Amino acid sequence: MMNVLNHIAIAVPDMSTAIAHYRALGAEVSQPQDLPDHGVTVVFIQLQNTKIELLHPLGENSPIAGFLEKNPTGGLHHLCFEVEDLGAAIDTLSDVGARVLGNGQPKIGAHGKPVIFAHPKDFHGVLMEFEQA
């Protein structure tokens, strides 16, 4: 079920400096894209085997504003895995006692596909996103 890492999300307080630093390291970095429905500006770093998404808050009530208040220099925010059967993933998370955030049902994620998030306190401190492949 959990086979492919879709992306690593990193919250950054200063997007332009982060872009410059990742580019200096030779990474392939996209232009910033505003996703107002998700309250973030996102930049994609394409690696050979996976990708990194740099996130910066957009607008009020951004879901990552609180994270940056606690981690003002930025930090690793979540991991996203592709799964073939999101319903089975919800059942498995329930079986191991991990809460699904929100109302427990999939929402449409930043890539336009159904996603869920498991509560980090129930999964070894890591915010895990599962995306329908």
Add this chain to the structure above:
Amino acid sequence: MMNVLNHIAIAVPDMSTAIAHYRALGAEVSQPQDLPDHGVTVVFIQLQNTKIELLHPLGENSPIAGFLEKNPTGGLHHLCFEVEDLGAAIDTLSDVGARVLGNGQPKIGAHGKPVIFAHPKDFHGVLMEFEQA
């Protein structure tokens, strides 16, 4: 230069529970291996496109003991990228003002290859490991 994500390292306070949870999600999880020279017990989770390393402190003065004190439920610890030229990576980090931990020179990492770590406060809150490919 920065093209391949070698692994994501996650520190966990309870290795056996973490193993059980990742296996429940259908991940391919190795047996634990003790690496006394590095002060950790490690478990590898092989994904199709990269891998996760679960880390648990081993012995005294483990490099992840302090992290787990600050993050008792566990958490994302570092990212490791393969680079073709570790010396060039050191130069680039210096150019962008990111300190290399320790004496600034490569050490032999847990995979038997030369590695360096960049200071997370100098790189957007993420502890970045660079491994000679």
